[in-house]
Amino acid sequence: MNLLVLGLSLSSSWGNGHATTFRALLRGWQALGHRATFLERDAPWYAAHRDLPAPDFCGFALYGDVAGLLARHGAAIAQADAVLIGSFVPDGVAVIDAVARIARGPVCFYDIDTPVTLARLARGEEAYLAARQIPGFDAYFSFTGGPLLHRLEAQYGARRALPLYCSVEPERYRHTGAAPRWDLGYLGTYSADRQPVLERLLIEPARRLPHRRFVVAGPQYPEDIAWPPNVQRIAHLPPDAHAEFYSAQRHTLNVTRADMVAAGWSPSVRLFEAAAVGTPLLSDVWEGLEALLPDAVHLVRDAADVVAALEAPEDGARQAMAARARRIVLEGHTGQVRAGELAQALGSLAAPRPALAAGG
Known part of the structure; x- marks a missing residue:
């Protein structure tokens, strides 16, 4: 499966928990034999603090704005088997609308900040996701599980609200034998x-x-x-x-x-x-x-x-x-377990996707 991901950051783990979450997921995705491309907005803060500028487990590219995203990567978006858009993507509302117009495969949202997102929507704040867009996603993946998934479906009209918790890479997270320095x-x-x-x-x-x-x-x-x-x-x-x-x-x-x-x-x-x-x-x-x-x-x-x-x-x-x-x-x-959950969910999305509601 060829997955295209638009996320806050993969290249820089400074000041965010998104990068390590995406790294574990996409390394697991590759381990399962799938392909992925990650597209990241070229933001000054992350540009100055990149600790993974050239990932070896997926394709990676930067873009400058929504017009540049479509000009350089529109064909890849259209041809992808599925598109996954993350929370806190700059100009996310415009990005989602643009992707929905050209994507042929399922378009899904991955909210790594679900309670924060819903609190913002309740205040009328729609910096990276508009409430009108939620019913149009083939699936709304959430790093929060439990009752909030039902709320996404019942209150916001999500077609499928599914848990997709964060994960770790076991080969990178094991005890090093270090002597205790801190209590x-x-x-x-x-x-x-x-x-x-x-x-x-x-x-x-x-x-x-x-x-x-x-x-x-x-x-x-x-x-x-x-x-x-x-x-x-x-x-x-x-x-x-x-x-x-x-x-x-x-x-x-x-x-x-x-x-x-x-x-x-x-x-x-x-x-x-x-x-x-x-x-x-x-x-x-x-x-x-x-x-x-x-x-x-x-x-x-x-x-x-x-x-x-x-x-x-x-x-x-x-x-x-x-x-x-x-x-x-x-x-x-682990990242591979989580990638398997994602692949299984994407494979079940056979129903056609309704158009995302147009902005006012």
């Missing part, structure tokens, strides 16, 4: 709605445990954050360094954005990465987590919970949970 670490781009939770679950525990070592990796954190002296900051960590980062932690912290917590069933790629490495997981609480990783994550609600977890004597229970999480992820959440 608790966190990897994630700064987000204003996530920061109060990070304050509660990492920064405050660091203040209470000056003898413990903590680390926060990720870009865009404001300079006025008062980090305790026992919290190390790493401005950016490229994907090739993630396994070593997780391996050097006694525990890793998962913090979820507020819209995702409200929706539930929204595992982040960082959660699966840390689990694949085998690092014991501490996580904030949201619906669906225990179903996705049953008896494999230590749930924490406040600083006292984190302090208790870090100060508890080593009894093997935490490592057993980590081993269980790793097994679950390697069996059900």
Whole structure:
């Protein structure tokens, strides 16, 4: 199957979780014997921070605007067996309309930000997806599962709302044998709605445990954050360094954005990465987590919970949970597993696609 993907970024993992999600999916797609081409808007921020400028597992090209996209890649869009358009694509509404006019195969949406998307649509914000476009997709793939899928169909008219969770590449995410450097670490781009939770679950525990070592990796954190002296900051960590980062932690912290917590069933790629490495997981609480990783994550609600977890004597229970999480992820959440789910779903799209509603 020849798949054409239009996504936020494949070439740069700086400040986004899309790149690693697409990399795992498309490497898995190639491993299954399929072909793919990824088209990315040539945005200045990502141009300055590309850590995968020439992927070897799919075709890759940059485009400047919607007119340039059609001029250079219109034929490829038309000839593709299926087209997958991701969330947060610049000028996404215009891109979707343009693709729908010329694509001959199924056109699907892959929302790596579903709760954020629906919150924006509820406010009338349609930067990368218009509500009128949702019924026209052959399938609406969502990185969030659970009840939100029914809402997409019942409220927004999605023809098929299907879960397509993020995934990891097991050959890149395994324990490196690194000696522990930190008692608790966190990897994630700064987000204003996530920061109060990070304050509660990492920064405050660091203040209470000056003898413990903590680390926060990720870009865009404001300079006025008062980090305790026992919290190390790493401005950016490229994907090739993630396994070593997780391996050097006694525990890793998962913090979820507020819209995702409200929706539930929204595992982040960082959660699966840390689990694949085998690092014991501490996580904030949201619906669906225990179903996705049953008896494999230590749930924490406040600083006292984190302090208790870090100060508890080593009894093997935490490592057993980590081993269980790793097994679950390697069996059900790899890029190849996810690519198989995508291929199966695309193969079932036999019904003709209605035209996407025209803009006002």
